[in-house]
Amino acid sequence: MKLLLIEDNLQLQTSLRRSLERRGMAVALCGDGRLALSAWRAQAPDLVLLDLSLPGLDGLQLLGQARAAGLRTPVIILTARGTVGDRILGLNQGADDYLPKPFDLDELEARVRALVRRTAPSAPSIEPGPEARPRWPDKPDYCGLRVDGESGAVYYGGQPLELPPRELALLRTLLSKPGHAIAKDRLFEQVFPGESEVQYDAIEVVVYRLRKKIAHTPTQIVTLRGLGYLIKAQP
Structure with a gap:
């Protein structure tokens, strides 16, 4: 190395x-x-x-x-x-x-x-069949945001949001319970699965980036000290 x-x-x-x-x-x-x-x-x-x-x-x-x-x-x-x-x-x-x-x-x-x-570049893998692909729970639109259950993409106004994987995972998790606090440790598990070397506070950086990426939508990410984060409609 x-x-x-x-x-x-x-x-x-x-x-x-x-x-x-x-x-x-x-x-x-x-x-x-x-x-x-x-x-x-x-x-x-x-x-x-x-x-x-x-x-x-x-x-x-x-x-x-x-x-x-x-x-x-x-x-x-x-x-x-x-x-x-x-x-x-x-x-x-x-x-x-x-x-x-x-x-x-x-x-x-x-x-x-x-x-x-x-x-490191990974070796090419065989495309999994439909039964092996992950699915996300179908949820109704929230303030125009919708998670596609097949691909996991998040749409706003009918257009997919261009988000890196970690920010996308964070947004999907927040949209699983809009208006309700989700604990920081659960968000960390969803955003950094299996990455034990990553500092716990790294989730704050992903939240910061996502806030900027969805600023044009009628939603906001709220920090609840000691509880976690939630997504809700802007007042």
Whole structure:
């Protein structure tokens, strides 16, 4: 497994490289935000570990440029900026995971391996027959939103909403009980099934993104502290 570590702290560079290489990973280094994009292209890594506070070019700007240039390598942000707002900014720029400093090396290794495993191309599979495809409960329209029981797509005004899988799973779950609170842990299970390495607070980022995607509909997602989230008609 080839990693590109973009980090300007020389001590952290050295210790992380040594630790990760002992765990069977090849690690290339870059400590300058201005040079990182070229290094990224040249190294063709399996995964990028990215610090945000870089000389020359901020890590978020670098990530945005990389995604705009078509670099789809999975990225884990490593930074001392640990607020929810910072996580949202990083994930919205195209990061795949976020680990605040200081972090445990065992956790970093687990996240690296899990992310590479999830993003690796899968072997082609046989198309399942109709009986093997999942179905979603048929529900009446809610404020113009309708879940298709066959495909699982969500329609608004007769048109399918273009949503990534996690946001789609969240919206389907909220629409299963409109107007009623759904616990955060149940939503997490539906949005991140079997992904034990994902931080629990990641559901907040998916909610944030979905709110923006359905802002044009007459619905809103409400946060109920200690209870979870619900979808309801806008007043």
